[in-house]
Amino acid sequence: MRVVTDGLIADYRPGSFLLAAPRHSLLATGAQAVVDERDPDELSARVTKLLVDSPAPLAVGALPFDRSAAPHLVLPEAVRWSGPLRPTSPATAPVAAGAAVTPLPSGEDYERSVARAVTRLRAGELDKVVLARTLRLDLPDPVEVRALLANLARDNATGYTYAVDLPGGRTLVGATPEMLLTRTGLTVEANPLAGSIPRHPDPVQDRLAAEELLASAKDHEEHRVVVSAVVEALRPYCRSLTVPERPSLVSTSAVWHLSTRITGVLADPEVTSLRLASALHPTPAVCGAPFGAATATIAELEPFDRGFYAGAIGWCDVHGDGQWVVGIRCAELAGQRMTLYAGAGIMPASRPDLELAETSAKFATLLRAMGMTVSPVS
Numbered sequence: 001m002r003v004v005t006d007g008l009i010a011d012y013r014p015g016s017f018l019l020a021a022p023r024h025s026l027l028a029t030g031a032q033a034v035v036d037e038r039d040p041d042e043l044s045a046r047v048t049k050l051l052v053d054s055p056a057p058l059a060v061g062a063l064p065f066d067r068s069a070a071p072h073l074v075l076p077e078a079v080r081w082s083g084p085l086r087p088t089s090p091a092t093a094p095v096a097a098g099a100a101v102t103p104l105p106s107g108e109d110y111e112r113s114v115a116r117a118v119t120r121l122r123a124g125e126l127d128k129v130v131l132a133r134t135l136r137l138d139l140p141d142p143v144e145v146r147a148l149l150a151n152l153a154r155d156n157a158t159g160y161t162y163a164v165d166l167p168g169g170r171t172l173v174g175a176t177p178e179m180l181l182t183r184t185g186l187t188v189e190a191n192p193l194a195g196s197i198p199r200h201p202d203p204v205q206d207r208l209a210a211e212e213l214l215a216s217a218k219d220h221e222e223h224r225v226v227v228s229a230v231v232e233a234l235r236p237y238c239r240s241l242t243v244p245e246r247p248s249l250v251s252t253s254a255v256w257h258l259s260t261r262i263t264g265v266l267a268d269p270e271v272t273s274l275r276l277a278s279a280l281h282p283t284p285a286v287c288g289a290p291f292g293a294a295t296a297t298i299a300e301l302e303p304f305d306r307g308f309y310a311g312a313i314g315w316c317d318v319h320g321d322g323q324w325v326v327g328i329r330c331a332e333l334a335g336q337r338m339t340l341y342a343g344a345g346i347m348p349a350s351r352p353d354l355e356l357a358e359t360s361a362k363f364a365t366l367l368r369a370m371g372m373t374v375s376p377v378s
C-alpha cells in the first residue's frame with residue numbers, strides 16, 4: 001500500500017516526535033541524549049544545561065500521568081518547523097480491516113466504578129475524579145502511523161496532533177484539543193478544558209447538545225475545579241494572571257467542551273516551560289481534586305496503568321520557551337497492538353451511563369482516524 005501524506009508527516013519515521021499545533025508544526029528526529037529525571041527542578045535544570053552545551057535547539061518528549069514515574073525527553077539530532085498541517089491527500093486506512101476489540105474495563109464495569117466514585121463524591125471524600133477506560137485493538141498488520149497522523153490532523157485542525165516515541169518500542173499517537181501550557185518570553189498561556197457532551201450528527205441536535213452543556217451546573221462546577229487548580233498552580237510563578245469569568249464552548253469533531261483561556265506574565269524569566277508544565281500537571285482535567293484523594297481513587301478503580309495517557313507532551317527550548325499539551329484522545333501503539341484511552345470527569349451529580357457515552361465519544365477521535373466504525377460501548 002502506498003501512503004500519500006503531506007508536509008512533515010511524510011518525513012515522520014518510527015522514533016520521531018511530531019507535534020502539529022493549529023499555527024505551526026514540529027518534527028524532531030534522532031536522539032543525542034535522553035533525559036528522565038523524576039524531580040521537576042532537576043529535570044528542567046538538566047534539560048537547560050544540555051541545551052546550552054549542545055547544538056540541539058530544543059528538547060521534546062512526554063511526562064507520564066504519574067508524577068513519580070520517569071519522564072521521557074530527548075534532545076533530537078534534527079528539528080524542522082513548518083506551518084499548520086493541512087493534509088490534502090485522500091484518507092487512507094492506517095491498517096487493513098479485521099481488528100479484535102477488547103474493552104478494559106467492560107462498559108458495565110466502568111459504569112460500576114463511576115457509581116462507586118459518585119458515592120464517595122457525595123460523601124464529601126473528594127470533589128472530582130477523572131475515570132478512564134481503554135479499548136485494546138489487536139490488529140492483523142502493524143499500523144501505518146503516517147496515515148493515522150494524516151487522518152488525525154485532517155479531522156482535528158483546531159487541535160494538536162502528536163506522535164511521541166516512548167521507552168520499550170512504544171509510540172503514543174493522538175489529537176488532543178487541550179493545551180496545558182505555552183510559554184513565549186514572559187507570556188504564559190493555559191487552556192484547561194473540562195465539562196463535555198458528545199456531538200450529534202444532526203446540526204439542530206448538535207446545537208441543542210452545546211446549549212445543554214452551557215446550561216449544565218454539573219459541567220460548570222467540573223470546569224471550575226480545573227480552572228481554579230490551574231490558577232493556583234500558576235500563581236506562584238506569575239506577576240499577573242488574566243482569567244475570563246465564564247468558560248466558552250469549543251469542539252472537536254466528536255465532543256463539545258467548556259474551555260477557559262488563561263494568560264499570565266511570568267515573574268521570573270528563568271522558569272522554563274518544562275518546569276511550568278510539571279507544576280501544572282496533572283490538572284484536575286485528567287486527575288481530579290484534591291490531588292491525593294483523586295490519584296488514590298484512580299489507582300483503586302482503574303484496572304490498568306495509564307502510562308503516558310493523560311500525561312503532558314511538548315517541547316522546551318534553551319530560553320525556556322515551549323509548548324505542552326495534555327496527552328488525551330490518544331492510543332499507545334506497540335507492534336500490532338493499539339490501546340486507546342478515554343476518560344471523563346466524575347462529579348457528585350454524574351450519571352454512569354452518560355459518562356460511559358462521553359468516553360465512547362472521545363474514543364471516536366482515534367477510531368475514525370483508523371477508519372473504524374465499531375461501537376466502542378460494550
Ligand SMILES: C=C(O[C@H]1C=CC=C(C(=O)O)[C@@H]1O)C(=O)O
Binds near residue numbers: 178195328341344
Ligand atoms: C480525560 C479526558 O478528557 C478531559 C479533557 C476535557 C474534558 C474532560 C471531561 O469533560 O471530562 C476531561 O476532563 C480524555 O479525553 O480522556
